[in-house]
Amino acid sequence: MDAATVLTERQSQIYRKGTSPFAMECNKDSLAGAISQRACVFCGSRVVLYPIADAVHLVHGPIGCAVYTWDIRGALSSGPELHRLSFSTDLQEMDVIFGGEKKLYKALIELIDRHEPKAAFVYSTCIVGIIGDDLESVCKRVSEEKSIPVLPVQSEGFKGNKREGYAAACKAMSRLVGTGDTGGISKYSINILGDFNLAGEIWLIRDYFARIGVEVVANITGDGRVDDIRRAHGASLNVVQCSGATMDLANIMKEKYGIPTLRVSYFGVEDMAESLYEVARFFKIPAMLTKAKEVVREELQTLLPELNRYKTTLTGKKAAIYVGGAFKAFSLVKAFRLLGMNVVMVGSQTGTKEDYEELRMITDDGTIIVDDSNPLELSSFLKEKNVDIFVGGVKERPIAYKLGVAFCDHNHERKEMLAGFKGMLNFAREVHNSVMSPVWRFVPRRSQEKDND
């Protein structure tokens, strides 16, 4: 199978648990012509900053980059919704020849006057990197004239992959942090990093933290606000979800303000509970830990009986996972296990060596672990492992569906809340409703199985 589907240069990025030695390569540039599922630096920056709802997000470049990211995420806001608009300088041939700085300046002034945002982010795209527009100086000028932060995001598409985009986004945000008033912030306070409020998840998480007596200073970036980020340095702890996206900011804040970092995940029962316990332990207040245990107990009391109903029908089914960052994959492996299901393939676009080592530890023998995969490989893995459900994003969906495999969207476009205890139930329901649908009886894969019986 491998010989037909895996390009020679990619073989080192695929590992089957149980075979030795474990020497997976990752964090490589995508191979030309391999049809990677990855996007670009700009994409990385755009997805991280996107949910900041009271900022103008201006994409400096030709129209494509802006239009393909218009209202693309399910990131909700409890107030302003500027983030759902798509702003572009829509560079034309003449701008490319003579430079786009003037147009950028005018566009910024126009948009700031029109929308009165709390800040503006200006994203650099491939072409801006080539024609050499000085974003920094245009942003500085507009910032002075309009008295709001105007922040360049150095996200030229070709300068790496999504990871570099995350770093550029964090760098831009780090210029906001430290510029706001931290008065009145509780000692027991945190920033939530790496939750993007998809389908309202951060509201759920904030509620859990409120119930154990922890104040949230800034959401970074789900339902995010510029002024909150400006005072984020007043928090006692950065609680970071989503491995790649916001860790850089946490590191910068650690160095500059001495704020420690806690890595968590809100997906799945165990990881959600552990997140609350860890935060409570950090503050070293026994009462807080007791409260955390109460919250978990209360939530599980209603959750577990319902979860068990799904488990009965899902036990023994086989799951495959392909996500952007590997950290989410850890939680998904555990979540599937809780449902009695077996993970037979797991991969990510941008995992690190440590991530893949961790995946090797938590998966069963025979599980395929893959870095920066493509439709050709993914489809062959789905078939080989006779998978019942595939978890991924929009680009993975047609691969599953075309082959007659159930699918769960766990990417930033989803409209279902999958984090927290409530999210675990939604996840189980979504997996159940897809796996148990009668439509699979009619797809060629299953009807052929029947013929063979």
Added chain:
Amino acid sequence: MHHYVSTTNACKLCKPLGASLAFRGIEGSVPFLHGSQGCATYMRRYIISHFNEPIDIASSSLGEKHAVYGGAANLKLGLRNVIEKYHPTLIGVATTCLTETIGDDVKMILHEYLEEFGGELSHPQIVSVSTPSYSGTHMEGYHAAIRAVVEQISKGGEKNETVNLLPGFVSAADMRYLKDLFCDFDCELTMLPDHSDTLDGQAMNDYPLIPEGGTRVDAIETMGRSLATIEFGRTLEDESAGVSLQNMHNVGLHRLGIPIGIRETDIFLSTLSKITGTDIPTKYSQARGRLIDAMVDGHKYIYGKRAVIYGEEDLVVGLTSFLTEIGIQPILCASGGKSGKFSKAISSVVSGMPWGMPEVHENADFYDIEERARELEIDLLIGHSKGYSFARKNNIPLVRVGFPIHDRMGGQRILHLGYHGAQMLFDTITNTVIEKKQNDSDVGYSYM
């Protein structure tokens, strides 16, 4: 309309996306973008959200050093890898703003490449097209790719009885309909492109790396020998695939509007009838009769309703033509395109019909459209999914047509063309108006 510097919520997509869609409609072909990885991935995602079909677009995945030293090596490597794994019969290479700006000479690189590898057995054809995103929209990219295919593949020779059809970017259902229609005319057809199967395929047992269907490359080769070419679009550039076939191989060209509604379909069918010498089949005259009967039955529900029509220029022209036929008043016609021919095309299809000329705006975005539409008292929006936020804010019903439709199922199966398509559009539009009235009414009438 005020002209703003910034673009907000664009009513257009970028050029390489159009080229990718066009290449996808050729049998055995893989679209290939010469640029950074993100372009291919974003476009795949965007296209998937409409078609719900796999669309593998390859990329030369350029990185920082290629932006400095040129992308030739990666382009060649990418082609090798695609050929090794996909076994295509054709690779359509489209440039992006990155590779246009760093000045990669793709034609020369491909020439070098073919000297190195082109002699191999069953080596695919490689077609290249220049599609910098900073000039033109996805429609210019689409038409440029079709033109490049025709110019780089078709040959001349003894004439045959085939008719070439260049339908432009219409739906998969439209393309199936056109193929059936030519069949009913007993006419050999080469339609370029044809994504009726490639972007609306069946459930499979194996992942189709290259989905079945599409215009056959050997059929494209003989397009220069065809009896005539029919090319849809009233706003096409002066240069086009149809014009190239005429200039290169002396194939007579009939440029028509996209056949939406009665008059544009009449023109199409009578043209085809003239070319083929075949009478219009009864099936179509009956469909026309039924359509008119339905229009009579429903005319009161929609008369005088004020509509905004937006999207690709030629689609808007066709829809506007149809709306005037059924008594809906086109108030504002808008497109992100700027062919310079939009206004004239609208004028020619509304001429002689009630109400006269609507406002026409090219190079418009949704900020412009919404700003103007708010002042114009609108009853109905007709266009793709991107008008939804405006429709929702203002409680105006939206009839979804064209591309992209990513908040409903089945965008690829909407039939817009011919009398049959007009019938479906008529029913949908009329029912949308009726439903709005029913929902807004205190009574809740259960009969119309």
